[in-house]
Amino acid sequence: MNAGIITYGCKVNSYETNLIRQRLEAAGITINEGSADVYIINSCTVTGKIDSEISARIRSLKKKGKKVIITGCMAQSPEAGEILRQADAVVLNADKFDPMAYPGLNCAVSEKAEDNGLILRGFEGRSRAFIKVEDGCDRYCSYCRVPYVRGDKIKSRPAEEIIMEAEALAGAGYSEIVLTGVNLGLYGSERGEKEGPVKLLEKLSDVRWGGRFRLSSIGPRETTDALIEFVASSGGRVCPHFHMSLQSGDSRVLERMNRNYDAGFFEGRISRIEAAITLAG
Incomplete structure (x- = not known):
């Protein structure tokens, strides 16, 4: 199973995306943004502009036949209900680091995943x-x-x-x-x-x-x-x-x-x- 992760927002979200990536890879999921079956959007909701961008991204992915899962700040926002209903699933912040919380990924919680814990060991695509x-x-x-x-x-x-x-x-x-x-x-x-x-x-x-x-x-x-x-x-x-x-x-x-x-x-x-x-x- 291939998954892609799309990140919106602040440095905290960037950090959490990398931890989600680490946890999913340890559970046997291949992260490949260019050719994914399922896309996880780690969202932001601090401005109306960001909300609109995320909504447009969901629609674009769905037109391509992709499954979309929303997590992050928008997932916690009562005001974002209309946008969230466009997605296939919503994962709350409390569950975002649990590979089993993402429906359709067929994660296997392995000893390797547990050993990685919640200590980040790499940061994809950045020099710092x-x-x-x-x-x-x-x-x-x-x-x-x-x-x-x-x-x-x-x-x-x-x-x-x-x-x-x-x-x-x-x-x-x-x-x-x-x-x-x-x-x-x-x-x-x-x-x-x-x-x-x-x-x-x-x-x-x-x-x-x-x-x-x-x-x-x-x-x-x-x-x-x-x-x-x-x-x-x-x-x-x-x-x-x-x-x-x-x-x-x-x-x-x-x-x-x-x-x-x-x-x-x-x-x-x-x-x-x-x-x-x-x-x-």
């Missing part, structure tokens, strides 16, 4: 790998669906598991590993940890390889002085790169968006980064 360290967001920005489709309970992976995955990816030859999450800056917050991302980076210093880590997008409030100072003093082990989202430069608009900062606070974070790291990007 991603590690999802956290899931969930409880911020409820007024324009955002994420807490509704990803959940508002923060779920941080154990540092030991992240280190194991980083070592596996480093051993596979990746020279850069990007740490990502649904809301990366909230890593460890459900455990009452303060400066969770900093503490995780400190533990990842034990990974011995010639590469570097990079932080994916992170909120201005979570870009703390301690985090900036750690990156500045890492000797290049953490890429001096901060991707902070700014939805608007107008503080009144940010307030209506229910963002937890204003334009002045954002500007202050930029100034703090520039003072600590001259060549920060």
Whole structure:
């Protein structure tokens, strides 16, 4: 049985697609996007444009006689019912890493599949790998669906598991590993940890390889002085790169968006980064 996986959305989705691929291959499924019998769409639903693109892709695949299975964020969205009904099956996020959850693939859950577990060991088609360290967001920005489709309970992976995955990816030859999450800056917050991302980076210093880590997008409030100072003093082990989202430069608009900062606070974070790291990007 050949299957293809089509990915929409963020770095977290890219990570999860690779883990789905690994699990399915271990269960005896050949992944071949160019010549597949069944297509799994790992979906996004953050904009109406993405919803339309996914709907069009489903229709195109169905016209070619392909079976389509939807998983990912759209699978969790009550508003996406009309699009989901176009697919042959829907797999919820809670089940997406279980090969047996995908109807029609005839997966055999083997010892090899179980041995692979949920530790990602490769990243298809990229020179750098991603590690999802956290899931969930409880911020409820007024324009955002994420807490509704990803959940508002923060779920941080154990540092030991992240280190194991980083070592596996480093051993596979990746020279850069990007740490990502649904809301990366909230890593460890459900455990009452303060400066969770900093503490995780400190533990990842034990990974011995010639590469570097990079932080994916992170909120201005979570870009703390301690985090900036750690990156500045890492000797290049953490890429001096901060991707902070700014939805608007107008503080009144940010307030209506229910963002937890204003334009002045954002500007202050930029100034703090520039003072600590001259060549920060």
